[in-house]
Amino acid sequence: MMPLELTCHACDVVLSAGSEDELVDLATEHASSVHGHTPPREHVVTRIRRHNP
Ligand SMILES: [Zn+2]
Structure with a gap:
């Protein structure tokens, strides 16, 4: 399974x-x-669902 990713909108760090x-x-x-x-x-x-369609 692929890890899910989310970019912080405030500092651009990728979680x-x-x-x-x-x-x-x-x-x-x-x-x-x-x-x-x-x-x-x-x-x-x-935001997670938008980022990982
Ligand atoms: Zn941040």
């Missing part, structure tokens, strides 16, 4: 994980620790 849930957690952690905000889970899921 990747083996499952959607993992990637949502990773992206949420990244936004929280690096950018100081926690995006709604639904928004992250939408």
